[in-house]
Amino acid sequence: MMQMPAPDAGVITRQAEIAAALAAIVPDGVIADADGVSPYGSDGLSMYRQSPLAVVLPRTTDQVSRVLAWCHANGVKVVARGSGTSLSGGALPLADGIVLGMARFNRILSVDYDNRCAVVQPGVTNLAVTQATAHKGFYYAPDPSSQIACSIGGNVAENAGGVHCLKYGTTSPNLLGVELVLIDGTVLRLGGPGQEQAGYDLLGLVCGSEGLLGVVTEATVRILPKPAAQRALLLGFPSVADASDCVAAIIAAGIIPAGLEMMDAPAIRAAEDFVQAGYPLDVAALMIAEADGSPAEVDDQLARITAIAHAHQCSHLRASTDEAQRLLFWAGRKAAFPAVGRIASDYYCVDGTIPRRQLGNVLAQISAIVARRGLSVANVFHAGDGNLHPLVMYDAAVPGQTEAAEAAGAEILMACVDAGGVLTGEHGVGVEKRDLMLHQFTATDLEVQSRLKYAFDERGLLNPGKLFPTLSRCAEMNAMHVHGGRVAFPDIPRF
């Protein structure tokens, strides 16, 4: 089991006193009984569970500031939590710390169409921003898999991605400003409705800092006019190598599709059995290429992609003719995780990024790694930006298989790094990949990064034990674990 910093017994014995002090700041928002805090004991990485000392549910920035200042003065650790959908354990509580739940910050404060931005509280869900602006023809571009549930605050903490990152970027390029509360209670504004802040790009640093630097109490996000047209191609290939070459050729031709996704044969079969999206079953790799923009741009781009695909042994090609069909193409891909959950008693989702040209090489390694451990794997990729999600299938009821799957996941991520890639493309480091950081970075690289923690939180009270490795390296790490085919938030589509 992942080792967390040793809890401070002195703090734990003061639980009642701490809860009472915090209740004086947030009168109707402190949960301290065992049953009450239990639902907060885990996030989307459900294999790890730890009940916090107490849960505090503030409503205002002033309350957040006073809670943090009190915890700072009293040496109490704080784990901020949005919707709890993190796949890397970013919101995993600490036995000697409180959870600061931001769910009550659930209002969209303003939408400014002329400056094309929205000011929202951090507990607002990702999809709600799009829903609130759709009537004016706008949307919020980042679309992480859990977008019906995940919060903007959590998206900022993790620099969350989605299937349209190649063209539209992860959260960071779509984030214009935040109100940030430091652990000592200081309230700062970073950025705002303009395009550039004065001084250091602290907004850029805070985005993706996994709750280690401060608590976001307000976010200003960029909204975009919805594309006039969106159409998708479904492309089948006789081998993954042909499909990979096709991806490379599309990019080399100067095309940046809105989405460029790939699945291998086990993933195709599982998805087709589950949602009957009409996927061909006689192909080794399936690609979804989506174009968006004006109808003229979309027609032009899809025609060029079609020509490139035919030059790469494409054996199956269909273009969506209406919105229902486009969504059907996507339905299988979006249901790939639960679909794999139906055929395996447990699976384990890995998240690494590699240079695209290494796809064939790394896939071969992935197959060898899982085979060596007597397991099997289904692969889905954000092929356009080289982000892989191998789903390692195992059975937790068979002794040793959980450990084998975890070890395989770690080996896969190290293979990604060795191929010139990185440990995480969009799920974050959290607790799961923490101890692999030294495989990607030198000790000096990590020290330069981790020193910034002192500039924001000298006493190390905000989300300790995440992102940076502890001294003892631990073999168990990385991945979303699904037991008995069930994942936390089973009704959320996973990408």
Next chain:
Amino acid sequence: MAYRPATPEELAAMIVEAAALGRSVAISGTGSKPGIGPGTADAALDVTGLGGTITHDPGELLLTLPASTPLLHVEQLLARAGQCLAFEPPSPDAIWGLGHGTIGGAAASGLSGPRRPFAGGCRDHVLGLSGVTGRGEIFTAGGKVLKNVTGFDLPRLLTGSRGTLAVLTEITLKVLPLAPAQATLLLPADTAARAVRIMADACQIDGGITGAAWSDAAVHLRIETSVAALPALMDAARARLPAGTVMHDAGSRTLWAGIASLAGHVQADDIVWRCPLPATRAPALAALLPPAARLRLDWAGALAWVLLPADLADLDLHALVAQAAGRDGHAERLRGPASIVPARARLEPGLAALSARVKAQFDPAGILSPAAAP
């Protein structure tokens, strides 16, 4: 006193020495942006001797290169492969007349051109970097892939940090296809208010716009796309916007190079103020400017360039931007004679304190371009 390292190891040793002696260094490439950095210091640190190999990987959309690489060289290299830096780093030559600078200087200044609101800024295209901290540590941050959330985002923090946190030695950039076709619509607009209204309306629809600027009583709207799609996009834009004229291809490209760099806009003795602010606040700023001031808007109105004659050297643009945009805008004088008005405004106290703590972690001795620190 001048340092001129040839390798990162030499650079690290020189920084260790300077830190031990408490000797501050003014970090500079070709010195093309004297209004932005590095300012004065005890010694010069010239990084143009730090060579290295350029790795351009068009298929991966990646470019890794030494910080000392001339910007013009980068642009020519990419253009030959049909690619570009999507953030359009503005050439500093029109403002300072000291050449086009290096890619390291472009990243360290963090300046972004007209595509900023549509394709992201410099900060969004720096994927990875190597450098040396003020402690003399050689480090690497970010990665050489397009999608990466591993660890703290040092590439964004160091982009635009003006050499005050670390000396950049190598940079990995995201590069993107250069749109094969472009055209610009010119729409009459005699006031900033009218211009901002037209630009906001134009940007309410997804229509391939990659530039929206205002100068010389005209809004300029650039549309970039494929050759096949351009006519339809232009027709659609013209159908929903006020009547105007069209400029194609080469003429359009020259026009936008000028908008990015102020070439053809800035006059010899002009004082140049750069003022990012919310687009809708630009008309309020325009209303506060004296008649002799000339205003140019870029970024659909979110970047105001204020050009002043020499006798307005003491006009306090910080106060005017604050009056127009409150905390949401700021001003910086990039060029101009000595004045009682500082080139940069102080940060708010909480932000200033945090920025100083960040600087102290990278550079505890405070030796890296101290005059350029925020």
